[in-house]
Amino acid sequence: MTNPFTCRNFIDGNWLNVADGTILESRNPANKNEIVATFPRSINEDVDKAVASARKAYQTWRKVPAPARAEYIFKVGELLTKYKEELAQLMSREMGKPLTEARGDVQEGIDCAFYSAGEGRRMFGQTTPSEMPNKFAMTVRTPIGVCTLITPWNFPIAIPCWKAMPALVCGNTIILKPAEDTPGCATKLIEIFAEAGFPPGVVNLVHGIGEEVGKALVEHPDVNLVSFTGSSETGSSVGEICGRTHKRVCLEMGGKNAQIVMDDADLELALDGAVWGAFGTTGQRCTATSRLILHRDIKEKFTDMLLERTSKLILGAGYDSKTEIGPIINESQLKRVCKYMDIARNEGATILIGGEIAWEGSLKDGYFFQPTILDDVTAEMRVAKEEIFGPVVALIEVDSFENAIAILNDTNYGLSSSIYTRDINRAFAAMRDIEAGITYINGPTIGAEVHLPFGGIKQTGNGHREAGTAAIDTFTEWKTVYVDFSGSLQRAQIDNRE
């Protein structure tokens, strides 16, 4: 057990203690007796300082040429590469992911750095002919201003990078408000931004409770944009405040993702996808597979294969090399998963395997839940509709392709989706008819790449996308510029053309 890591706020280039001095803790979910980090419970005064610092720095940063801004981000990519193992070890201890997945999380940050840095030399606008002689018309991208980035604990390096890097290359300044469960990862990440040498105030970090400082950052009149990833409930309230205060808001919220397995699928491949999609990151991904829609002709066989594989999964601390499934993030989330087991039983679902807290041996010190398969689930049950965010997957039987697509779409969410089939016609029909932001053909519902847009439809999002060039759209405004070099007043739509 190592000593707790002391986290502070980072404002105007300085590591600061908070105004009122209250300290909170993050604990190892695999061993709740271990304090991983301590962090400040910031108050409104700290928020005001961070916003003032970001506002001041914005006036200079927005004028730094985009390719020069990109060089700082490139440097962050190099430093993330250097500290990858250290970050992965901390992440595994702080939020429980197996080390292989934690390394993948950091790698996503590295990929995002190099991709975003490249965007600094593109950032293209358009030119188009004017309708008048001796007049030039073009569009340029301009930054938005001060951006509040509110992030969850499940991808504690990747998600802040997804938001911070495009925001910065576009010329915005940022304030990161990380989740209460992963202050250590956020602090290490901002230490890396500091080492990369960003001018003071361009990058700021404020720790604290979501309903306190998160809300204050969303409400603050000097913040121009809020980018939020988290629960649908919190996202709705963030969206309402931003609507009222005229801020641009980018929301990434829940999912109830499904994988379809058709009667012609390669079942071994579909099994690998289902196990990874449902139980990877202990099911705590917004893209996790929480419904398996199985064609009746393969359901029995596939269920047997899935049960066998699930029964062999090894639970443990993420930093133990044998571990395949880590802990649930905290006690309240563990209780929530338990509550859904009661709901499942009351609704008539059958728990084929799992369904209980895992207590054996050293697991008793953490928040472990057995990988769980629910059978006899129908589309209208709550366990088929609501996001559980744990290692739980519901099996739904269907008798046709059309029925499978209809059930997949029968949800308020629309983030990720998957179909396993060897029929090319069905694959293309699924690509067209599935209602989701992301569709995988013969791959699991998880595995986003940073140069493609990421996000969902329906109640998953609000129309924005992260990553890819879509992120540049999120973090810039279009400015239209007309240059009249005729030396006379030319009135659009009024002067007669000669």
Ligand code: ADP
């Ligand atoms: P999760 O279920 O992942 O914890 P939350 O939506 O509660 O989802 O948290 C995601 C992020 O939103 C965290 O950084 C949290 O501190 C922050 N947060 C929680 N409540 C609010 C709020 N009312 N306003 C702004 N941010 C909030």
